[in-house]
Amino acid sequence: MRFHRWCVTLKKEEPGFMNPFLSEESSDKRQSPIDMTEDAFRETGHRLIDDIANFLSSLAKLQVTTAPNPRSLALKLPDMFPVNGMDPSLLVKETWQLLVNNSLLNGHPRFWGYITSSPAPIGILGDLLASAVNSNCGAFVLSPMATEIEKQIIQWLGELIGYQAGGGIMVSGGNMANFVGFLAARKAKAAWDIRKLGLQPSQGTWRVYTSAETHTWISKAMDLFGIGLDAIRWIPVDANQKMNISLLNEKITEDKNQGLMPWLVVGTAGSVGTGAVDALNEIAAICKKHDCWFHVDGAYGGFAAALPELKDLFQGIELADSIAIDPHKWLYSPLEAGCILVKDGRTLTDAFSFHPAYYNFDGEEETNYYERGLQNSRGFRALKVWMGFRQAGAEGHIQMIRDDIMLAKKLFDILNETKEIETCTQHLSITTFRYKPADVDSNDQEYLNKLNQTLLNRLQSGGEVFPSNAVLNENFLLRVCIVNFRTRLSDIESLPAIVLKEGRLIHEEMLRKRAVSK
Ligand SMILES: Cc1ncc(COP(=O)(O)O)c(C=O)c1O
Secondary structure, three states: OHHHHHOOOOOOOOOOOOOOOEOOOOOOOEOOOOOOOHHHHHHHHHHHHHHHHHHHHOHHHOOOOOOOOHHHHHHHOOOOOOOOOOOHHHHHHHHHHHHHHOOOOOOOOOEOOOOOOOOOHHHHHHHHHHHHHOOOOOOHHHOHHHHHHHHHHHHHHHHHOOOOOOEEEEEOOHHHHHHHHHHHHHHHHOOOOHHHHOOOHHHHHEEEEEEOOOOOHHHHHHHHOOOOHHHEEEEOEOOOOOEOHHHHHHHHHHHHHOOOEEEEEEEEEOOOOOOOEOOHHHHHHHHHHHOOEEEEEEOOOHHHHHOHHHOOOOOOHHHOOEEEEOHHHHOOOOOOOEEEEEOOOHHHHHHHOOOOOOOOOOOOOOOOHHHOOOOOOOOOOHHHHHHHHHHHHHHHHHHHHHHHHHHHHHHHHHHHOOOOEEEEEEEOOEEEEEEOOOOOOOOOHHHHHHHHHHHHHHHHHHOOOEOEEEEEOOEEEEEEEOOOOOOOHHHHHHHHHHHHHHHHHHHHHHHHHHHHHO
């Protein structure tokens, strides 16, 4: 109702009528309520930058989160539909307060949840600059330098991890990067003209092989892109959380013998739960033998392939047909920044290129990214990644990833020495463990799962630290994933005492409840 009331169109002679576009006197004096004067922009922007600089330098003193609830947040938002506008400088000030006081601060040195990194300050500036120039990176003509920068960072990212990329594209994150790789594979492996004919009955025989630890993107892709979840062969992992290679080989052979068509194998380079890296070299050999597309999900761990000391662990990544990597994870780019690299650049244009008559984008040697991915209009995501990469250089990034891994290993060692803590896994920069009171048996899974789940909730809402969880063999584990260039040794060393303090309180509460209910 409110919407309809303000939306009434007034006639020129009615009181309250305002020419929405041009003043009567001069068509050159256009009043644009969304514009800002140069002085207002400068002053407001400078103040915002000052606020951001203060915020970044004081992150360690703040709580990771105040864990607000949706209802309390809704009360802080404007309660009136904004019929009339407001002063932009006041708006920026007000919005800054809203966000800084009510957000989860993943730039905090003690944020170790999921796989979200601390944002690099240069990336924050990169995003501001990208918005100011506002290049539409769908086509070269609309984004000449931006397109060349995107091309360059794609090459550099491949070079960083030892992959000869024939092409690639920046996307919003890991899911999208994996989707683009998946669609390139689907097009390349279809023996018929899938663009023209769509999915065919023979597609019912297609099978995809991936470890049971693969991120949920694969299920989404199988569903959304028409193959169906039943066509996934979930290959179990071994005791080190890596895909069991002999089972992979057996399953593919068995399927082929039954007339099914294996077409895609996904290797994970840093699993979302524990950070395990599959035996990529062996998967590559199996793909070659069975003529399958070899896709690597390196959204989290892919950049660790740049570390000389991890060369063996990542061996085979260079053989992938496509690799998803996520600068907004281990290159510390502010959200959003994902990237897909492909060995043969034509596989992207084969899958995504159309040439509508209303585009005049066919200059020689020009790269038009709308032809290489799902998006048409595209923002300049590449800039923050390119600037971050140039600021720290390959060596700087290698050092930061190495430090994160060292801290996660150190945490594992410290926890190993801590009574009432059971350590579980340690891969790359992910360490998993659980709290186990001395008087509870390790096999009492139900009790320990409940205890650790409650503990995680308390830790996450407490604001001192922010771990997340993994589930391994049906055990609920606490999980620390360090993709955080701000984390120091003292942050890591503080964790066991915090876990024990909260864990003991919860254990006591649970015992008390149990005694009452008996
Ligand atoms: C291995 C892996 N793949 C894919 C993704 C999805 O990435 P995004 O959240 O950027 O879409 C993640 C996210 O954590 C991941 O760890």
